[in-house]
Structure formats: C-alpha cells, structure tokens
Amino acid sequence: MKTPPVLPTAAQQQPLKGVRIRLVQPCERLRCDNRLAQHHYLGALKPVGERLYYVVTDARGRWLGVLIFCAAARLSQHQRRALGIRRHRRSGLYPAPSAICCHLMNQSYYNHAKFTWDQIKFEFTGGTGDPKWLTRDYRSPWSV
16 A cells, blocks of 8 residues: 655745745856756766756755756657667557667767667677767766
C-alpha cells in the first residue's frame, strides 16, 4: 500500500517564504551563464536547442540559483527511418535509443565528424568517433 506523502510543516516552509522563481531577462543571460560555469558540477554548459532560463531569488532579489529547461532534440521522420527507429504501436512514443541517436547526431554536428555506432555495445566502431565524446571531465568532487 502506498504511503501518503509527508508534507512540510509551516515552520519548515518559513525559510522559503521570500523565495521567488522568475524568467531570466535577456540582459541577465551572461550573469546566468557565469553562475552555471562557476557552480555547476559539469562546469560551463553548452545547452542545445530551445531553452528557458529561470533565476531563483530571495526576498531581497539576491540570486540563489539558476534553472535551465531545454527542449529535447527532435528527429525528422527521414532521420528516424535512416536510424531504424520505430514508433511504439500502442504508446505512440519512440524508444529510449532515439535519445541516444539525438546525442550522437549532436556530436557529429558539433565535432564535424562522421562515425559508426554499435547500438548493442554502445560504442564507436571501425576506429571512428572519440570515446571522450560520450562523457565529460567532471569537476571535483564529482565523479562517475
């Protein structure tokens, strides 16, 4: 049986009373990018596609955090056919490998390189591609 959620008490919610979340203004984008580069565990981010930037502020307007929401990369019907990705009959959704294909196409575009991919072993084949593209150097103390 599922347990009901435990809601925070009024005393626990008190520190959040002045917290606000708002869209980042165009003139604040550089500040937002600098904060992400300074504090995000991956360092400077290079988000792809459409995105929304939000800033979390306290009651005095001081920045507490930054949020970025990125749209998922989208494949055309031709690209899906070429990659052998089929829509699930019942749900109408594309399987998880479609996300991997999106990332690989972004890497191909970003690095101006062609490569072949083994979808069973999840690795580049035939001496193509660079395994470094599949991960990032994490800043300490983060590791994978």
